[in-house]
Amino acid sequence: xxxxxxxxxxxxxxxxxxxxxxxxxxxxxxxxxxxxxxxxxxxxxxxxxxxxxxxxxxxxxxxxxxxxxxxxxxxxxxxxxxxxxxxxxxxxxxxxxxxxxxxxxxxxxx
Amino acid sequence: xxxxxxxxxxxxxxxxxxxxxxxxxxxxxxxxxxxxxxxxxxxxxxxxxxxxxxxxxxxxxxxxxxxxxxxxxxxxxxxxxxxxxxxxxxxxxxxxxxxxxxxxxxxxxxxxxxx
Numbered sequence: 214x215x216x217x218x219x220x221x222x223x224x225x226x227x228x229x230x231x232x233x234x235x236x237x238x239x240x241x242x243x244x245x246x247x248x249x250x251x252x253x254x255x256x257x258x259x260x261x262x263x264x265x266x267x268x269x270x271x272x273x274x275x276x277x278x279x280x281x282x283x284x285x286x287x288x289x290x291x292x293x294x295x296x297x298x299x300x301x302x303x304x305x306x307x308x309x310x311x312x313x314x315x316x317x318x319x320x321x322x323x
Numbered sequence: 324x325x326x327x328x329x330x331x332x333x334x335x336x337x338x339x340x341x342x343x344x345x346x347x348x349x350x351x352x353x354x355x356x357x358x359x360x361x362x363x364x365x366x367x368x369x370x371x372x373x374x375x376x377x378x379x380x381x382x383x384x385x386x387x388x389x390x391x392x393x394x395x396x397x398x399x400x401x402x403x404x405x406x407x408x409x410x411x412x413x414x415x416x417x418x419x420x421x422x423x424x425x426x427x428x429x430x431x432x433x434x435x436x437x438x
Contacts, residue, residue, distance in 0.1 A: 248425075255428050256426075256428040258427070261424065271425075304367065311369055312369065312414075313369060315366055316365060317365070
């Protein structure tokens with residue numbers, strides 16, 4: 214069964230560093246998403262991507278964040294100048310109708 | 324702005340019991356609603372998707388209903404098993420949000436099924 218994959222599963226970085234989280238969506242899906250979940254809190258929408266461009270972004274998704282689809286399979290989230298409060302699980306999702314989520318990347322900023 | 328609420332926040336039941344998890348949302352103009360399962364420290368597994376035109380969906384021991392006009396959905400789990408222990412999340416996709424079609428999540432119900 215097709216699935217969304219994410220790498221790495223866990224990333225530890227120092228405050229101020231840049232990180233790139235990677236996702237491989239399900240191959241025939243056209244809509245891609247990033248969500249995050251801070252420990253103990255709700256899953257929150259960050260950004261949606263369709264037809265090689267951002268279709269919408271939340272108020273969380275400021276200039277610190279960017280997304281890219283560098284080739285036909287990968288979908289990346291870049292976080293520049295990381296802060297302690299960026300520590301969270303980051304989930305990638307893709308869909309035709311139903312959204313399928315990847316296993317997540319646990320980002321720890323120290 | 325859509326708000327999704329799930330009640331109860333936590334539930335502990337003995338094995339074999341039938342149970343109901345509740346989800347409510349403030350804006351009834353939704354495109355669809357999904358129920359997910361999340362195990363500790365893990366990703367989200369989609370359980371059921373209900374389109375706005377549907378009243379219920381079933382998968383095995385799971386049955387989800389949708390009453391769009393009242394802004395409610397329930398997830399019914401029959402004959403619960405210890406393996407059902409997880410957090411169950413409800414999420415809605417708004418109808419008017421055609422640009423992003425992102426999901427708005429509830430806080431979840433943490434279910435513990437005692438053997």
